[in-house]
Every structure is written in C-alpha cells, then in structure tokens.
Amino acid sequence: MHRVLITGAGGGIGRSLRETLRSVYPVLRLSDRVPIAPARDGEEVDQAEIADITAVERIVAGVDGIIHLGGISGENSWEKILESNIVGLYNVFEAARRAGVKRIVMATSNHAVGFYPRSQTIDHKVVPRPDSRYGVSKAFSEALASLYADKHGMGFLCTRIGNFGTKPIDSRRLSIWISPRDYTQLVRIGLEHPDIHFEIVYGVSNNKRSWYDNSNAYRLGYKPQDDSEPYAADILPSEAGQPKNPVAERYQGGTFCAEEYDAPTPPS
Numbered sequence: 001m002h003r004v005l006i007t008g009a010g011g012g013i014g015r016s017l018r019e020t021l022r023s024v025y026p027v028l029r030l031s032d033r034v035p036i037a038p039a040r041d042g043e044e045v046d047q048a049e050i051a052d053i054t055a056v057e058r059i060v061a062g063v064d065g066i067i068h069l070g071g072i073s074g075e076n077s078w079e080k081i082l083e084s085n086i087v088g089l090y091n092v093f094e095a096a097r098r099a100g101v102k103r104i105v106m107a108t109s110n111h112a113v114g115f116y117p118r119s120q121t122i123d124h125k126v127v128p129r130p131d132s133r134y135g136v137s138k139a140f141s142e143a144l145a146s147l148y149a150d151k152h153g154m155g156f157l158c159t160r161i162g163n164f165g166t167k168p169i170d171s172r173r174l175s176i177w178i179s180p181r182d183y184t185q186l187v188r189i190g191l192e193h194p195d196i197h198f199e200i201v202y203g204v205s206n207n208k209r210s211w212y213d214n215s216n217a218y219r220l221g222y223k224p225q226d227d228s229e230p231y232a233a234d235i236l237p238s239e240a241g242q243p244k245n246p247v248a249e250r251y252q253g254g255t256f257c258a259e260e261y262d263a264p265t266p267p268s
C-alpha cells in the first residue's frame, strides 16, 4: 500500500486514523465534504462530495487502498441517506473498480444488525436486522461489497463498528466499544492482509460484555488490546435510577430501535 485514501477524513474516526496511520503508509489522501486541516508531509487533502461521481473519480485516482468512512453516520431522512450512503457509496465502489483499486475497508455499523436482542450473541454470518434507515444503508454497503468482491475480484473488509472513542460513554457502549488503537489494528488488517475477498468483522475491542462472536476478526489476526470493563464501575452507578426505554434496552441497536417504533408487539 503506497497511497491510501480516507473518505470522511474530517469525522471523529477519520481524524483519529489520520494520526494513527501517519507514516504507516507513504501517502495518506484525506477527503471529506467539508474543509479539513491542511495537508502535512505525506498527506494529500482533497475536498469532495461523494454523491458527485466526477469528484469521486478524482479522489480515487492513483490510490492502492481505500478506508471508506464517508457518508452519514446516524439516522436521517431517507433523502439524505439515499444521497450519501447509497448513491455516494456506489460512486466510491464503482470509481474504485474503474481505477483498479483492489482493497477497501468499509465502515459499516452495529446498526445493520441492531434488531438482534441483547440476549443473543451474534457472529458475522447472521442475516441483517437493521434498526433504522441508516442501518439499512449499512446492510446495503455490505451487499454491494459482496457483489464487487465476487464480480470484480476486489477485496473488502466490512467493519461493523460498535462505538468508536477513547472510552465507552454508557452501559450499552460497554458491549460495543472500540478504542482508536484497536480500530487502527483492524483497518491495517483490512488493507494489508494478503487474503481478503469479502469479510465481515465486528469493529469492537475485547469487551467482556460483548454481544458479538468476533471469531472472524480473530481468524484474520485481530488481537484487540482494550476491554471496556474497567469503565463499568463508573458508568453503571451513574445510570442507576435513570428512566430507560424498554425497546432500546431490549435490542442491541438501543435508541436506534426505539426511534419511530410503533410495532404492536416487539420482534423476538
């Protein structure tokens, strides 16, 4: 990998990877729809809207691998999800195919499978159970990656990210947290592993309270360094007595499941 493109480089994960991957690859090309900090040594900055295929063709030209973080990172109107997470995603994969890019690491999300109950441990083979229009767009991204892997021989690591941050922020995130260093390790596996066709892994640290069987990531060599458990002693008492939504509490996707929820009986 000589030149690696990060889309969505201005977001929280993008800004973190910009630092942790600095000097790992000779050139990092950083792109976002909004202005970001100017390029330093070993960096290229190119502002682009991923819904614009001409702009996407420009940012993928000459890159060896892509970390695709661009798009909307939470629930939104169908029109906005369609523009950024469906059309924008398609543009990135299609422009990459035409440019001969062979490897893409994708930020998919726990919300592609958010309607699995917290009582169930799920692996990378479960069928999608999206909890939102956003979650549907992430399931779409996994399906499109599968198509481009099988039909065009491109390699995809789909990282179903839980919640990225320097520490978990609430009890739900104790089960789905991923630290910056663990996510960096997973991204590097996605770009550098010699044998990746189409893989789904969970983007989570080694959390004691995990809802995921992440054996597929471990098979690829992932050795997470962090566990949310030391934070539980602070987080759990701080939530005691707080009102909780029963739908949000029952399912892995939390409040994403509860928003707009009006089914007469909860899904099993």
Ligand code: 15L
Residues within 6 Å of the ligand: 073, 074, 108, 109, 110, 111, 161, 162, 163, 164, 173
């Ligand atoms: C996500 O997919 C979002 O991008 C992030 O903002 C959080 O909401 C996270 O999931 C989560 O479930 O905590």
